[in-house]
């Protein structure tokens with residue numbers, strides 16, 4: 001199958017977990033009724049985004065949220081990327097994305113690999129590493145359409161991660177993320193289009209809807225970029241579902257036209273990197 005419908009759920013997240021789960025149920029059902037076969041929720045969809053919330057909202061896997069998403073995937077016979085949730089594992093917390101296939105079974109679990117620690121004086125200081133631990137594994141999964149890789153938000157800033165997925169045969173990267181009002185306007189679209197054009201693959205980012213009353217105000221603008229690097233679908237900042245009819249033939253077409261993937265000179269890069277500067 002070379003075509004499928006992707007839906008990005010730009011959901012408004014509240015402080016009430018039960019309300020968030022009910023809302024996710026509603027949006028997933030709407031997307032499935034509209035023909036979506038692969039659906040993604042945003043980063044931290046069951047909890048407000050902020051280090052002060054992660055411990056309180058964290059769950060083990062399996063747990064309430066994972067069970068809810070698994071049941072929804074099975075009910076609608078679709079694949080659901082469960083955005084991300086704070087996950088508790090022993091005495092550690094992770095920012096984790098869980099993926100469930102149309103049979104309701106867990107088919108992927110990605111823990112955010114690069115933690116969001118930044119300091120922009122007068123604008124935004126954020127230190128995920130105060131409460132979270134980083135993941136160490138790649139997570140890709142196979143669908144009837146293509147292989148899909150997962151990254152979470154700040155991970156998009158590290159081109160090496162997306163390159164690893166592309167080299168493993170992924171034709172789509174899905175990245176639940178919540179950029180903010182400082183970095184979002186300049187970096188959000190730029191980074192995803194760069195990852196798409198670097199690797200000649202589709203890249204989809206899924207943000208929560210903007211809530212001006214939240215302690216962390218998300219940029220919104222969930223987006224799908226094509227292997228050519230152009231934007232094929234994009235949300236505003238309010239709650240909405242973004243649909244994209246993905247034609248995977250575009251991946252092969254762009255790779256044939258501009259064959260950078262086979263023109264890379266990896267041995268040369270390695271020897272240049274190893275050489276001592278003059």
Ligand SMILES: O=C(O)CCC(=O)C(=O)O
Nearest residue numbers: 116153154178179180183
């Ligand atoms: O990289 C950024 O500017 C934002 C990252 C972020 O919000 C996150 O990793 O959750």
